[in-house]
Amino acid sequence: xxxxxxxxxxxxxxxxxxxxxxxxxxxxxxxxxxxxxxxxxxxxxxxxxxxxxxxxxxxxxxxxxxxxxxxxxxxxxxxxxxxxxxxxxxxx
Amino acid sequence: xxxxxxxxxxxxxxxxxxxxxxxxxxxxxxxxxxxxxxxxxxxxxxxxxxxxxxxxxxxxxxxxxxxxxxxxxxxxxxxxxxxxxxxxxxxxxxxxxxxxxxxxxxxxxxxxxxxxxxxxxxxxxxxxxxxxxxxxxxxxxxxxxxxxxxxxxxxxxxxxxxxxxxxxxxxxxxxxxxxxxxxxxxxxxxxxxxxxxxxxxxxxxxxxxxxxxxxxxxxxxxxxxxxxxxxxxxxxxxxxxxxxxxxxxxxxxxxxxxxxxxxxxxxxxxxxxxxxxxxxxxxxxxxxxxxxxxxxxxxxxxxxxxxxxxxxxxxxxxxxxxxxxxxxxxxxxxxxxxxxxxxxxxxxxxxxxxxxxxxxxxxxxxxxxxxxxxxxxxxxxxxxxxxxxxxxxxxxxxxxxxxxxxxxxxxxxxxxxxxxxxxxxxxxxxxxxxxxxxxxxxxxxxxxxxxxxxxxxxxxxxxxxxxxxxxxxxxxxxxxxxxxxxxxxxxxxxxxxxxxxxxxxxxxxxxxxxxxxxxxxxxxxxxxxxxxxxxxxxxxxxxxxxxxxxxxxxxxxxxxxxxxxxxxxxxxxxxxxxxxxxxxxxx
Numbered sequence: 001x002x003x004x005x006x007x008x009x010x011x012x013x014x015x016x017x018x019x020x021x022x023x024x025x026x027x028x029x030x031x032x033x034x035x036x037x038x039x040x041x042x043x044x045x046x047x048x049x050x051x052x053x054x055x056x057x058x059x060x061x062x063x064x065x066x067x068x069x070x071x072x073x074x075x076x077x078x079x080x081x082x083x084x085x086x087x088x089x090x091x092x
Numbered sequence: 093x094x095x096x097x098x099x100x101x102x103x104x105x106x107x108x109x110x111x112x113x114x115x116x117x118x119x120x121x122x123x124x125x126x127x128x129x130x131x132x133x134x135x136x137x138x139x140x141x142x143x144x145x146x147x148x149x150x151x152x153x154x155x156x157x158x159x160x161x162x163x164x165x166x167x168x169x170x171x172x173x174x175x176x177x178x179x180x181x182x183x184x185x186x187x188x189x190x191x192x193x194x195x196x197x198x199x200x201x202x203x204x205x206x207x208x209x210x211x212x213x214x215x216x217x218x219x220x221x222x223x224x225x226x227x228x229x230x231x232x233x234x235x236x237x238x239x240x241x242x243x244x245x246x247x248x249x250x251x252x253x254x255x256x257x258x259x260x261x262x263x264x265x266x267x268x269x270x271x272x273x274x275x276x277x278x279x280x281x282x283x284x285x286x287x288x289x290x291x292x293x294x295x296x297x298x299x300x301x302x303x304x305x306x307x308x309x310x311x312x313x314x315x316x317x318x319x320x321x322x323x324x325x326x327x328x329x330x331x332x333x334x335x336x337x338x339x340x341x342x343x344x345x346x347x348x349x350x351x352x353x354x355x356x357x358x359x360x361x362x363x364x365x366x367x368x369x370x371x372x373x374x375x376x377x378x379x380x381x382x383x384x385x386x387x388x389x390x391x392x393x394x395x396x397x398x399x400x401x402x403x404x405x406x407x408x409x410x411x412x413x414x415x416x417x418x419x420x421x422x423x424x425x426x427x428x429x430x431x432x433x434x435x436x437x438x439x440x441x442x443x444x445x446x447x448x449x450x451x452x453x454x455x456x457x458x459x460x461x462x463x464x465x466x467x468x469x470x471x472x473x474x475x476x477x478x479x480x481x482x483x484x485x486x487x488x489x490x491x492x493x494x495x496x497x498x499x500x501x502x503x504x505x506x507x508x509x510x511x512x513x514x515x516x517x518x519x520x521x522x523x524x525x526x527x528x529x530x531x532x533x534x535x536x537x538x539x540x541x542x543x544x545x546x547x548x549x550x551x552x553x554x555x556x557x558x559x560x561x562x563x564x565x566x567x568x569x570x571x572x573x574x575x576x577x578x579x580x581x582x583x584x585x586x587x588x589x590x591x592x593x594x595x596x597x598x599x600x601x602x603x604x605x606x607x608x609x610x611x612x613x614x615x616x617x618x619x620x621x622x623x624x625x626x627x628x629x630x631x632x633x634x635x636x637x638x639x640x641x642x643x644x645x646x647x648x649x650x651x652x653x654x655x656x657x658x659x660x661x662x663x664x665x666x667x668x669x670x671x672x673x674x675x676x677x678x679x
Contacts, residue, residue, distance in 0.1 A: 020223045024172040050181035051172065055223060056211045 005070035006078045011062065014088040018059040020051075022089035027051045029084055035071025037081070048081075096329050099305045101277065103322035104288035107297030108340050109254060109275035110316040110333065113309055116257035116264075123235065126196040133194060137187050140197040143237040147177055150233065169226070176230045182208070198238050205231045225281065229261030254315055256324075258306060265290050275317045277302055277324045299324050350628035354385030358620070358631050360613065364639040367619040368631050369425075371599055375413055378420050380624040385631065388425040390621020391486075391547065391599040392417060394470070395433045404466065410473035418483050425482050427524065427547065427621075428474050430467070432456045432488040451555070456489035457499055464502055471506045478518035486547060490525040493538045500542065526599075528552035533581040536588030546589050547621070550600025554578050573602050574658045576650075579611075583650055586616045597621055607662045609633040610669075614646030636669055 012018055018026070030037050030048045037048030041063060046053035048067070059065055065085075069078045128136055155170035176182075182204055189200045209224050255276035257264075265276075265287060273296070281287055281300030291298040297319030309315070309326060316325040316336050325332055358368035369390030370381035381389065397405040397413055405413070417426050434447070434455045447453040460467035474485050485503070490496050503523065510517055527533055528549035540546070550573065555561065557578055560570040572578070582598070589596035597619030602608045604626035612620065613634060620630055645665060652658050 020172040020176075020226050021168050024168065024175050027175050028171070047181050050179045051175040052179045052208045052227065053181050055227075056208055058212055058214070 004074075005068060006074050007066060007068045008078055008082055009064055009066050010082055010085040011064050012059050012085070013061065014091040015061055016091065017061050017063070018054065018057060018065075020055060022091070023051050023054040025089050026054055026081070026084060029080055030077065033069075033071070033073050033077040033080075035069045035074045035077050037070075037077060038068040040066040040068060095327065096332060097308060097326040099302055099308070099324040099326060101299040101303070101305070101322045101324065102281070102301035103319055104281065104300040105291035105296055105298040105319050107275065107319045108317065108336055109297045109319075110328075110336060111252060111254045111274055111314070113311060113313045113315050114253035114255050114273070115306070115309060115311040116255060116260070123198045123202050123239075124196075125199045128190070128194040128196060130194070133191055136190050136197050140186060140190065140201070140238070143197070143234055144177060144183070146237045147230070147234045148174065150237075151177065151230075173226055173230050176227055177234065198235055201231070201238070202235065225259065225261070225287070228259070232261070254317055256306065256309060256315070260287050265296075275319065277305070277315075277317055279303060279306055350632060353628050353631050353635070354383075356385075356631065356635065358387060358634050360634060360637045360639045360642070362639050364613075366613055366617065366634045367425075367597070368627055368634065369427075369597070369619060369621040370624045370627060371621050372417075372624070375416055377624065378417060381627075382420075384624040384627040386424075386624060386627055388427075388619075389417060389421055390427055390597055390619060392426060392428050393432065394428055395431045398431065398433060407469045407473050410470060411476050414474055414477035414483070418477050418480060422480055422482055425484060427484045427486050429486045429488055429526065430457070430460060430470055430474075433459065451552075451561070457487050457495060458489065460487075461495070461498055461502070467499075467502055468506050471503055472510065475506060475510055475517040475521070476515060478521050479516050481518050481520075483518065484522040484524060484545070486524040486526060486545075488526045488549075489528060489552075490539070491529045491531045492535055493542060496525060496539060496542050526552075527585050527596075528556070528600075530557050530581060533585045536585045537592065540588050540592035540594050543594065545594050546585060546596040547619075548582055548585055548596065548598040548600065548617075550578070550582075550598060550602040553581065553600065557581060572655055573605065573608065574662065575655055576653050576658065579615075579650055579658070582612075583615050583646075590616060595619065604630065606630070606633055607659075607666055610637055610642050610665055611646050611649055611662060613637050613639065614642030614644070615650075616643075633669070 014022065027049060039046050039048050039054060039057060041057045041059055044057060046057060048054065057063075057065070067078060067081050069075075069081075071077075151170055151174050155167050155174075182201075185204050186197065186201050189195070189204070190197055193200070205227060209227055212224055212227070252272055252274060255273050257276070257278050259280045260276060260278050275297035276291070277299040278287070279302045288298065288300060297317050299317055299319055299322050301322075302324060305324065314327060316323075316328050316332065318325070318336070325336075328336070358366045360366065367387050367390075368385070369388040370377070370384070370386035371391040371393070372378060372381055372389055373393050373396040378389070394410075394413075397410065414428060417428075432455065434450050434453065454462075460470075471485070474483065477483055487496070487499050490499070500523070507517070522544040524545035524547055525532070525539065525543050526549045527536065527539075527546045528551075530553065532539060533553070536546070554571055554573055554575070558570055558572065558575060560567050586596050595618040596616075598612060598617050599621040601622075602612070603620040604622035606629060609620070609630055610633065614637075620634075622630055645661075649658055649661055652661065
């Protein structure tokens with residue numbers, strides 16, 4: 001446990017990108033998990049529990065983000081996150 | 093007495109208000125760097141945490157108030173602000189640096205936040221950039237708490253005033269009481285900032301993006317805020333005040349009067365018919381178009397079918413949408429414009445390139461011709477919906493004759509397929525093209541022999557002709573609808589159409605500009621298509637026009653090569669027609 005890690009790539013699909021509101025949703029969701037969560041875009045690796053780091057990715061519509069989760073509840077966390085990105089954060 | 097000064101910004105929330113200025117000081121939070129003694133370090137961290145705590149409580153209170161007063165949905169802004177405040181990376185870094193560098197909390201916090209703000213500001217995405225204000229709002233609040241300063245309590249405003257500030261946070265706005273503040277203007281901000289959105293939902297007239305306007309203003313100055321046009325008029329003359337008061341009243345009166353015109357036809361007083369039609373984006377807009385008296389749909393932007401759900405609509409969905417519009421408008425005409433989308437949206441997986449100049453790139457008809465299998469689906473759906481005879485097809489962004497011929501041959505293929513399958517469609521369906529690229533206008537004579545109508549798209553035509561991206565604020569002032577070159581291209585296009593026996597409409601924003609109407613009628617335009625709300629206004633002008641006089645007037649304008657002179661002629665003509673009455677738009 002905790003030795004392995006899980007990863008998945010997602011695409012930002014909502015029109016306005018990963019701005020404050022969706023970033024808040026992501027961070028809120030992530031913070032409930034014990035696992036360490038990283039978002040990777042190009043050569044940037046950021047802490048998924050920090051809203052400013054997530055916003056700092058400046059992820060516009062169409063950008064690809066790799067989610068990397070490591071910890072005891074990693075599968076659950078990854079699944080929930082992917083779902084959140086897929087839902088376009090409830091936006092257009 | 094002070095001189096009247098006109099300050100121009102970005103319209104954030106519509107309406108007009110005037111009054112005394114309540115100036116919210118920029119409150120330059122003076123932050124000094126201070127070295128800490130070893131013994132002070134833990135105390136400093138404690139002080140930082142206390143300030144975090146206090147700021148957190150303040151934001152919670154504001155969030156609660158906004159949920160009750162405005163819209164629970166808007167509280168999400170404060171959820172984001174709370175997360176920004178509690179951000180563990182920032183908090184960790186600030187505490188670590190206080191320990192390591194032994195410098196005061198204010199200084200370290202400010203530096204840490206600046207780093208983040210810089211990386212977000214470098215994003216190319218305007219919307220994302222505007223979110224910087226959320227971070228700044230949080231950090232200002234925290235720094236005030238660290239310094240023991242308080243923002244001026246807006247509640248303390250004594251008399252009803254107009255609020256002006258360098259920046260306002262959504263939190264500030266919530267603290268505004270409507271009986272104390274009638275509108276506001278800020279130096280920073282864009283049309284889609286949270287503050288602008290909130291102002292709209294609160295119903296405050298507002299102007300943002302005034303650059304460094306505040307240095308000209310003192311508390312107690314009298315100003316007018318024109319949220320419709322993004323103007324702030326400082327120390328207006330009596331005459332200006334009178335005009336604005338009158339405009340406020342007139343707006344209401346005219347709205348009522350214009351509405352009565354809606355069922356009359358678009359026709360000059362000497363009987364020349366000018367069709368006044370509506371531009372629509374969504375099927376639901378038809379109701380509005382009909383309510384405001386549209387004589388047809390001059391432009392249905394089919395790409396909204398895509399934009400509404402971010403995937404290409406199926407043949408079925410397309411046919412259903414087109415049929416609905418055609419049926420609802422019958423017997424009035426409906427022009428369906430084929431997808432005007434960038435290749436990235438249209439061709440799905442086929443492309444993942446980022447274009448440096450999307451306006452000059454792979455979009456609209458160019459994509460359609462490169463991916464004919466998608467284009468055919470759309471054309472087929474349109475043809476299938478054309479049986480009743482009031483549907484017309486239009487291609488966007490045609491740049492020359494070859495392109496039009498190629499697109500037509502795709503259309504012919506689809507027609508043949510339908511025929512061989514015994515599926516009915518309108519055999520005499522009209523085909524038109526958007527005239528929005530200067531090269532097309534220059535080739536109008538040849539293009540006119542290949543289609544049944546033109547529709548001039550002024551928004552793009554002006555951008556391409558004058559080489560201006562009007563979204564770029566540094567050059568936006570070069571975007572001039574009445575530039576003599578633009579007018580000549582329009583005139584040339586109209587003449588070429590008529591020489592070849594086809595009709596020509598205009599569906600850009602110019603069609604809704606009251607100053608342009610007489611000129612366009614005089615140039616020979618046959619149809620004007622605008623957003624539904626503008627229809628009554630444009631109808632009213634058309635109905636006041638004598639066609640032969642308008643022709644002479646257009647001739648005079650076209651002989652003028654000086655932009656300012658052209659604008660003066662148009663304004664004078666408008667005044668002659670409608671007296672000193674303000675030029676208004678209905679929205």
